Amino acid sequence: MPTYEYECQKCGLRFERFQSIKAKPLKTCPDCGGAVHRLIGTGAAVVFKRSGSGSTEYGKSATRCGRDKPCCGRDTPCEAPPCDE
Numbered sequence: 001m002p003t004y005e006y007e008c009q010k011c012g013l014r015f016e017r018f019q020s021i022k023a024k025p026l027k028t029c030p031d032c033g034g035a036v037h038r039l040i041g042t043g044a045a046v047v048f049k050r051s052g053s054g055s056t057e058y059g060k061s062a063t064r065c066g067r068d069k070p071c072c073g074r075d076t077p078c079e080a081p082p083c084d085e
Contacts, residue, residue, distance in 0.1 A: 010034025
């Protein structure tokens with residue numbers, strides 16, 4: 001089931017609801033009872049896997065070490081890539 005995001009026109013509340021594709025959009029805010037409208041979602045992402053990649057590699061990112069951000073499980077940024085553990 002897809003998740004739809006709504007926004008109340010009266011109080012500004014933004015909320016999500018899991019609804020069937022065939023379900024009619026909600027019309028009232030659960031907090032104030034005001035009129036709501038469904039927001040346009042970002043859509044589903046498509047994930048392309050490289051050929052020959054194993055299931056253990058799925059979701060790993062190629063994080064670069066550097067002075068501006070920590071990596072390798074450290075709390076502080078590394079001095080220079082690659083990190084020495």
